Amino acid sequence: MSRFHWTCESTDGAARAGMLHTSHGPVATPTFMPVGTVGTVKAMTMDAVRSTGAGIVLGNTYHLMLRPGAERVQQLGGLHKFMDWSGPILTDSGGFQVMSLGALRKLDQDGVTFKSHIDGSTHRLTPESSTDIQHKLDATITMCFDECPALPAAPEAIAASMRLSMRWAARSREAFIPRAGYGQFGIVQGGTETDLRAESVKALTDIGFEGYAIGGLAVGEGQELMFSTLDTTVPLMPTNAPRYLMGVGTPDDLLGSVMRGVDMFDCVMPTRAGRTARAYTERGTLNLRNARHANDARPISPHCDCLACTRHSRAYLHHLFRANEILGPMLLTWHNIAYYQRLMRQIRAAILEGQLEALATRLRAEWAAEDWTEDEMPQPHIPPVA
Structure with a gap:
C-alpha cells in the first residue's frame, strides 16, 4: 500500500485541485467532509451519504471515547466496519469538545481532566491518549491534540495557548504510529494574530505532519476577519500537503476559503440545517x-x-x-x-x-x-x- 500523500492536479490563483491518497481510497479535493461525530451522520444512512458523492467523513474522539468506547470499536473491527463506511475517516482529536466544557474541565501542561457531559464521570485526555484512541478507532487521518481558546482573548493568552498546543503537537506526533496510507495532521493556532499564526505554522512544519489544519476560526470572528487570517496564514503553509480548515462553514465560506488555498472542510451546518x-x-x-x-x-x-x-x-x-x-x-x-x-x-x-x-x-x-x-x-x- 502506498504512503499517505496529496498531489496537486491544477491551480487557479491560490485555489488548488488535487487528490488525497489514503489507505481507504482516494479523495478528490477540494472536499467537504460530512460530520459523523458519534459514528453516524445524523439522520442519514451511510448508503445515503455515499449517494451524495462524499469521499470522506469525520468522527470525534471525545464522543466516541465516552460511548461506545474506543476499545469496543476496536474489538468490533474499527470505526469503518462499525459505521459501515469503507472510505477514509478523519477523527477530530476531542480538544475542541473538551475545551467547550467550561467548568467541567481542568487544564494543565500535561493534558485535560474533564467530567463527561453524559453522566458526570471523570476522564482525562492527553496528546498521547487522544492519539491512541484515534489509532484504536482506525482513523485514516488522526488530528493532534490541541487547546482551543475562546475568542476574543488577550494576545498574551492566545500566545500561551498556541505554544501549549505546539508542545502537545510534538507529543501527539511522537505517539502516532506510522502505517502505510494513514496520516496525522498538525493544527495551526494563534487566533487572528498574524505573528502567532506564523509562529505556529513554523513549529508544526518543523515537527512534520502529513497534513496541516487551521483551527480556532469560525468561532464568531466573522467572515471578513476569518478570510483576512487565511490570507496571511495559508501562504505560509506547505504546498505539498493538504490544508484543512476546521469547522467551516456556509457555501460562501467554502468558496472564499478554496480561493485562498484551502483543500478540506467539515461543518455541522448542512446537517443541523436539515434538522431545522x-x-x-x-x-x-x-x-x-x-x-x-x-x-x-x-x-x-x-x-x-x-x-x-x-x-x-x-x-x-x-x-x-x-x-x-x-x-x-x-x-x-x-x-x-x-x-x-x-x-x-x-x-x-x-x-x-x-x-x-x-x-x-x-x-x-x-x-x-x-x-x-x-x-x-x-x-x-x-x-x-x-
Whole structure:
C-alpha cells in the first residue's frame, strides 16, 4: 500500500485541485467532509451519504471515547466496519469538545481532566491518549491534540495557548504510529494574530505532519476577519500537503476559503440545517416551515438529484416538518449534504478549467437572487407504484 500523500492536479490563483491518497481510497479535493461525530451522520444512512458523492467523513474522539468506547470499536473491527463506511475517516482529536466544557474541565501542561457531559464521570485526555484512541478507532487521518481558546482573548493568552498546543503537537506526533496510507495532521493556532499564526505554522512544519489544519476560526470572528487570517496564514503553509480548515462553514465560506488555498472542510451546518427545516440551494437558503411552501408542488431545487428533490415536493416537506415527522429531517439533511458535495464538484471543475473567478461571480449572484420562478422549476418526478 502506498504512503499517505496529496498531489496537486491544477491551480487557479491560490485555489488548488488535487487528490488525497489514503489507505481507504482516494479523495478528490477540494472536499467537504460530512460530520459523523458519534459514528453516524445524523439522520442519514451511510448508503445515503455515499449517494451524495462524499469521499470522506469525520468522527470525534471525545464522543466516541465516552460511548461506545474506543476499545469496543476496536474489538468490533474499527470505526469503518462499525459505521459501515469503507472510505477514509478523519477523527477530530476531542480538544475542541473538551475545551467547550467550561467548568467541567481542568487544564494543565500535561493534558485535560474533564467530567463527561453524559453522566458526570471523570476522564482525562492527553496528546498521547487522544492519539491512541484515534489509532484504536482506525482513523485514516488522526488530528493532534490541541487547546482551543475562546475568542476574543488577550494576545498574551492566545500566545500561551498556541505554544501549549505546539508542545502537545510534538507529543501527539511522537505517539502516532506510522502505517502505510494513514496520516496525522498538525493544527495551526494563534487566533487572528498574524505573528502567532506564523509562529505556529513554523513549529508544526518543523515537527512534520502529513497534513496541516487551521483551527480556532469560525468561532464568531466573522467572515471578513476569518478570510483576512487565511490570507496571511495559508501562504505560509506547505504546498505539498493538504490544508484543512476546521469547522467551516456556509457555501460562501467554502468558496472564499478554496480561493485562498484551502483543500478540506467539515461543518455541522448542512446537517443541523436539515434538522431545522432549512434547505441550502443555488438560490440561497429556504425555510421549509414557511407557509408559502404549503401548496408548492415544485422540488426544492431543479438541479438536485437527491431523494427529496426527485421524489417529493416542497409542500410535502413542509407538511413533514409541520407534523414533526422524522422523515422531514432525513430528507432535508440528504438534500443539504448533496448540495454541499455538488458545490465542491463545481468548484473543483472550475479550478481544473481555470474558471474559478467566473464561477464565484455566478454563484454569489445566484445566492443573492430570488427563488426560481414557476417556469424555471420542473415538477418532481414521482415514479408510479409498482
